[in-house]
Amino acid sequence: MNKSLKELALLVGGKIKGDEHIIIKGVAKVEDVKEGEITFAVSGKFLSLAEKSKASAVIIPQEVENFSKPVIQTANPRLAFARVLEIFAPLAPEFKGIHPSAIISEGVKIGRGATIGPLCIIQEGAKIGDNAYISGFSYLGRDVSVGERTFLHPRVTVLDKTSIGKKVIIHSGAIIGSDGFGFVKTEDSSYYKIPQIGRVVIEDAVEIGANVTIDRATTGETRIGRGTKIDNLVHIAHNVTVGKNVAIVALVGISGSSCVGDGAVLAGQVGISDHVSIGANSIVGAKSGITKDIPANSFVWGIPARDHLVQKKITAVVHRLPELLKRVQKLEKLIKEE
Amino acid sequence: MNKSLKELALLVGGKIKGDEHIIIKGVAKVEDVKEGEITFAVSGKFLSLAEKSKASAVIIPQEVENFSKPVIQTANPRLAFARVLEIFAPLAPEFKGIHPSAIISEGVKIGRGATIGPLCIIQEGAKIGDNAYISGFSYLGRDVSVGERTFLHPRVTVLDKTSIGKKVIIHSGAIIGSDGFGFVKTEDSSYYKIPQIGRVVIEDAVEIGANVTIDRATTGETRIGRGTKIDNLVHIAHNVTVGKNVAIVALVGISGSSCVGDGAVLAGQVGISDHVSIGANSIVGAKSGITKDIPANSFVWGIPARDHLVQKKITAVVHRLPELLKRVQKLEKLIKEE
Amino acid sequence: MNKSLKELALLVGGKIKGDEHIIIKGVAKVEDVKEGEITFAVSGKFLSLAEKSKASAVIIPQEVENFSKPVIQTANPRLAFARVLEIFAPLAPEFKGIHPSAIISEGVKIGRGATIGPLCIIQEGAKIGDNAYISGFSYLGRDVSVGERTFLHPRVTVLDKTSIGKKVIIHSGAIIGSDGFGFVKTEDSSYYKIPQIGRVVIEDAVEIGANVTIDRATTGETRIGRGTKIDNLVHIAHNVTVGKNVAIVALVGISGSSCVGDGAVLAGQVGISDHVSIGANSIVGAKSGITKDIPANSFVWGIPARDHLVQKKITAVVHRLPELLKRVQKLEKLIKEE
Structure with a gap:
């Protein structure tokens, strides 16, 4: 199933930057994306990975500027990604009706x-x-x-x-x-x-x-x-x-x-x-x-x-417990010596 | 299925206080109990909840006095409750015999x-x-x-x-x-x-x-x-x-x-x-x-x-570890200053 | 299914000490082994248990000497044991072919x-x-x-x-x-x-x-x-x-x-x-x-x-935390008294 970037943007409610006529053949996470497919990215590391990937288009947040590929920009790129996944992988059950063996x-x-x-x-x-x-x-x-x-x-x-x-x-x-x-x-x-x-x-x-x-x-x-x-x-x-x-x-x-x-x-x-x-x-x-x-x-x-936050502080001290024991031993020695 | 309180008391081996002729139509835990039903309670909070509930009767321990509803008193109210549940919900399997599809x-x-x-x-x-x-x-x-x-x-x-x-x-x-x-x-x-x-x-x-x-x-x-x-x-x-x-x-x-x-x-x-x-x-x-x-x-x-008990003591000290560290730091400062 | 000790030694690639003609009728772990069966043992306690057991033969490491029963000695007794288990319990599925109910x-x-x-x-x-x-x-x-x-x-x-x-x-x-x-x-x-x-x-x-x-x-x-x-x-x-x-x-x-x-x-x-x-x-x-x-x-x-190793040290100190707290309290008292 092929969709133009324009069609996808309409379906997920986003704004296009770049060529709206490109044809998207599939959708994948940035680790798996191939040429002809669309992916999404939200923050720094993943935006950079998406730019370097083979993706033909990327769904990104509204506020991102200067992105080197065609994009759909939206308030919630994850949600738009979920919707594009639905478009490319509609639930297609293996059977319809009442099976005679039931x-x-x-x-x-x-x-x-x-x-x-x-x-x-x-x-x-x-x-x-x-x-x-x-x-x-x-x-x-x-x-x-x-x-x-x-x-x-x-x-x-x-x-x-x-x-x-x-x-x-x-x-x-x-x-x-x-x-x-x-x-x-x-x-x-x-x-x-x-x-x-x-x-x-x-x-x-x-x-x-x-x-x-x-x-x-x-x-x-x-x-x-x-x-x-x-x-x-x-x-x-x-x-x-x-x-x-x-x-x-x-x-x-x-x-x-x-x-x-x-x-x-x-x-x-x-x-x-x-x-x-x-x-x-x-x-x-x-x-x-x-x-x-x-x-x-x-x-x-x-x-x-x-x-x-309390647990975090406690965990930090737990990590130093062998050292703390030594410090107490040293104090005991010093006190004794006085 | 309806049972009189007297019948239930006989079946679970308990002693009635209150009207033995009342009719019990069902059984439920104190949170769920409705009028016409029986429930059970063992200790303070639950005895009080049972009194305030809509239960028509309550299974309670032998030693409880001055309870405001009809009761069955027994050494093990939980066990009596289990038996009453059996009476009202007998195991009724959906099928008997050898199914031809087996x-x-x-x-x-x-x-x-x-x-x-x-x-x-x-x-x-x-x-x-x-x-x-x-x-x-x-x-x-x-x-x-x-x-x-x-x-x-x-x-x-x-x-x-x-x-x-x-x-x-x-x-x-x-x-x-x-x-x-x-x-x-x-x-x-x-x-x-x-x-x-x-x-x-x-x-x-x-x-x-x-x-x-x-x-x-x-x-x-x-x-x-x-x-x-x-x-x-x-x-x-x-x-x-x-x-x-x-x-x-x-x-x-x-x-x-x-x-x-x-x-x-x-x-x-x-x-x-x-x-x-x-x-x-x-x-x-x-x-x-x-x-x-x-x-x-x-x-x-x-x-x-x-x-x-050991674990409980340890856990109490673990909770105070950030404070303990500070106390050791304070001691170290004091010793140093001397 | 019966096998001579000689046959088993050939199948698992081990060396026999003792009577190679004895007949082995089964295989079991040392806790379960009966007369006529073979078991295995790797280290001290289990070698001793195997000697005291009713096992007719034992699979043991190459380096073990002076064992009181017939043995198969091999570099990896566990592996040899697994192979003997296969011999005595071959996978025998309950059904072959395509079942008409599938x-x-x-x-x-x-x-x-x-x-x-x-x-x-x-x-x-x-x-x-x-x-x-x-x-x-x-x-x-x-x-x-x-x-x-x-x-x-x-x-x-x-x-x-x-x-x-x-x-x-x-x-x-x-x-x-x-x-x-x-x-x-x-x-x-x-x-x-x-x-x-x-x-x-x-x-x-x-x-x-x-x-x-x-x-x-x-x-x-x-x-x-x-x-x-x-x-x-x-x-x-x-x-x-x-x-x-x-x-x-x-x-x-x-x-x-x-x-x-x-x-x-x-x-x-x-x-x-x-x-x-x-x-x-x-x-x-x-x-x-x-x-x-x-x-x-x-x-x-x-x-x-x-x-x-770090965790082990920390756990040891955790175990002593109530004592450590007391030691710090004692130090505080001593310092205060000075």
Whole structure:
């Protein structure tokens, strides 16, 4: 598919400098870009790499001057890049319609334009919205609902009663609605299972990564808020509430009944104890361990997590600890000698 | 399904205060409870929340007095709550019998009342006990045995020779019996695979979470002891032995040939090195790293893990490190001035 | 299958001491070995255990003298042990050929001797090499290529455009080619998805563990180098490059665009930030957090990671921090008294 630079600028809402008639055949990040393709760059190092690259055109910020290649200038070059990627790689599913090998229970409601791929299992009471796409090997349990235009990649497991909103994307291997980890210790030191009869609610525009697990609530709901994005291999326990537009990076674990506020960012391998609240728009650095409530707009890091500036100072002193010990030993010697 | 408070008290073995004739229509945790439902509460804050809630009745400890709602009093309210949950949400599988789409090799033995869901693959030599439930998309490899009343949720993978006991529950996406991570470094710096010919043994009443991986032994067995409960996304390596009634929280990794004693608790994201032994009834705090043997009844925490009281003291001083450095600098100045 | 000690010595290239005619019926690690079987031992404790065991013969290093059982002596006993394991446990797949229940799109190319197990889904444009083995429940997306003699265990998911080399082994539940975690933050604080149109390339002789996730590149490639071995539940993000003969232990997370050099070892639960480079032959200790480039041949440990000897010294002082605080308090008191 070929587009002129002019067409692309119209589609992404940017301003051209240079030849608007050049033909763009593809799009790539600056490391991968070839002649005939467009890339993007935001700041110093990458602007310079983009100029040296074989790219035929570059998407750059409005304020950049004196760029040596044809450009599209825009307030948010990353966003424009995302849109150009969509143009050159439209979602083109491998199959349309209801595959005859899918096993669909009676009474399942399937919306107009919805697809159910090969070898799916759809249980009683499931509802699938218009233009939803359920790829092969997916499992929808009883009374699951899937909203309009939601896309399940191959091999997603959605267990009984889960509600999934519109325009949600779920990647392969994700398990939504497994039992929460709830047991009572009995007198003979064994564990007695607490039945988990609640459900999971995934709001609109959420994205859930590969092999993620989200447990159903004991009673009530585990809820993932609108627009939240979850990376691979994340664990979200029963009765957790994740707010809107939260970003959760890979291998994070969130324990039972904790809350994550709107707009928060949890970096990779973070762990959050049970019944803890992370304030809105907080940032939790990678590998941190959170055991207490965090106020809104915090930026914390460490095990246990502290304000990131405090943690930075502490880390600097930790690095000097062997020296500090020697200094104390020297002082002790001096005092003794007096 | 409706039950009188009297019926429920009989079923869970508790004593009523208040109107025994009231009708209970459901059960929920205190956050979710509605009129007509029963909840439970154990200690101060939750007792108070339960009194203020819309609950029509509450399960509380024997010793609590002056509670403003009808109650069932019992020695273990959590256990009674679990039993009431069972009453209101009996396990009601979506399908009974052998689904015609399951691919079952010749000679597989299937017990009375056992279910094999849609699109399962059951290989030669597998044995499935009476009333076992194998949900859709499950895979049982050659010579796998599954005990009576064991329940596999959809999409469980049990590889060759694995032995699974009675009343085991395995959640979706779990992989039991994958190869251990064993290689020999050769002269040309490449890795040569050590064939993994052992197996996995899961004893009775174990529960295994979603997307857990348990590797087969190199030779011999990887063994999970009776009554042990494993949360989601846990990794258990080859030749590990986990004792009875152990609790392992999400995202824990246990390296090869390590042993975890009976009754131990491993909190979330703990890592255990290879050939390490965790003593019986020990508690390992979240995110800890264990590289040495831990005696029985320990409570350790940290990276590296230390006794939790020692670690607590250390953490308090770490928090004051920038201040400590300044105090040392001040002392140095004072000494110099003298 | 029985072999004489002489036959085994010939097959693994070792020298016999003791009766070369004894018959070996099996092979096991020293903990599991029974009469009639062979085991191996390399160093002190294990040599002694092997002598006391019921093993009928032992594979030991060339330099060991005065061993009380028949032995095969070789420069690399571990490697010889791996080869003996192969002899006694040859890979014997449960099925050969193309299973009629597999759903194979038109135009898929299947090499000579290749197997496609039950209930697989193979999409358009996929190519499967000679003698490749695709176990049941596997999914190969569009334009996926799988090299000769590659072995996919049950339930592997390989998404569109992924290229897999020869003699690769992929364990159950692995997801290869899921979308990278890439979003642009927009003015209304929501995240806009960056389409991920690149691919994953897995070179020859790689092994990938159970429930691993490897994301496709935004544009270009995520690449796993020849001979690299990846344990269970590892996450590898978009545009990562892993070199040759790298070992990555369970629950490691590698963020976007990072590079891991040839021969590096990443121990369990390590986390690596984005755009970081780990030098060739470096070792990263368990649970470490890497946020900066690491030169070749480093051995680092900790959060943040430091040279392991420095970290060891720091850890020793950390352990003495409560004592150090007291010493500083004492000094302050002494100074004050003067």
